[in-house]
Amino acid sequence: MSTSTPTPVRERRRQQTRAEILEAAWRLAERDGIAGLSLRELAGEVGMRAPSLYTYFDSKAAIYDAMFAQGYRELDAVDTDLELDPGDAVGTLERSLEAFVDFCCASVARFQLMFTAAVPGWEPSPEAYAASVASYERSVEGLARLGIEDPRHFDLLTGLYSGLASQQLANDPGGDRWRRLSREAAEMYVTHVTQGRRGA
Amino acid sequence: MSTSTPTPVRERRRQQTRAEILEAAWRLAERDGIAGLSLRELAGEVGMRAPSLYTYFDSKAAIYDAMFAQGYRELDAVDTDLELDPGDAVGTLERSLEAFVDFCCASVARFQLMFTAAVPGWEPSPEAYAASVASYERSVEGLARLGIEDPRHFDLLTGLYSGLASQQLANDPGGDRWRRLSREAAEMYVTHVTQGRRGA
DNA sequence: GTCTATAGGGTGATAGAC
């Protein structure tokens, strides 16, 4: 009886410990770079020895996977908080760009894990990857409600998001040199996509 | 006499060996990620044992430094090859954007080393960093000749460069999904900066 | 569930023989 399904309370404690481990993992990854995460030190941060981590995660890759999935849940939360006003595409995009730059700058390690191949030999599991695709598709829907449907226009916009964020992170961490261009970028972009003219 | 200044021929052989080592380093960094470079394996690639590398470079950081400087020399070569036509800002920017995306995609390792903090614990030496700043300033001059002088406009443009390149690398490596937006991005940008209107 | 001990690798760097 006691060895079959775990009691809810036991399972909840387990999930809480997992959450503590992930929290410590983010802290260390922020300090040492996402690729510099060490299981020994991670264990130490939560008052364990390294082998005990394997009670909570199957491998280091599984920890990265959980962090990756968590990152996309957090990004979804940002997107959800954003009020989408179809009558004000520029303002909506401006706030969205700012929010994305803020999201990226809030955690370099998270940015590295989610958007760059910074961990040699690791890539997200199919499930984790599926979560990221689903997140991307929700963004597509949101932009469609702003009237942005041309795939080329959509890719151009993701370039702007990515460009402002990566420049901000790489060349003015802690500042707002590129973040403050969000309004101007949104105006430039919306003017472009609402002009009927076609590119060559 | 023989222990004072090295003869030119000796020095030339030494520089050639250094170049061979760097060439092998790029090959391995491409395969394993820039952060995954190992001195033992690097030595093996050029027919040495690891300690012999220290005859040519003071440390692993010095190797990264040399690679970093080499990357900026190569980027300068790309910029120099680009014919700058002040009468055709759109066309010039289009070719420049394509060239930059090509440059980044030609070597992921080089991109990681030059533009991201992908090597935990390493940052360029003051000299190497100065070379990168000089390269950046030559770009500023080039754009000034196209009539782009407003610092905000310049930053917006570096965001476009960075955005197209990073999206191309991260989400369509080997393809041209973002590279082919260079023309459209250049048109959008030039239209924006040549309109007299000010951003809010 | 957590521990110690350890397997079985890896790393950058240095000393000193040749």
Place this chain on the structure above:
DNA sequence: GTCTATCACCCTATAGAC
């Protein structure tokens, strides 16, 4: 200049005692 040998670490992961 190159080597062998080695220092002094690092790592992920597993076995098995408690």
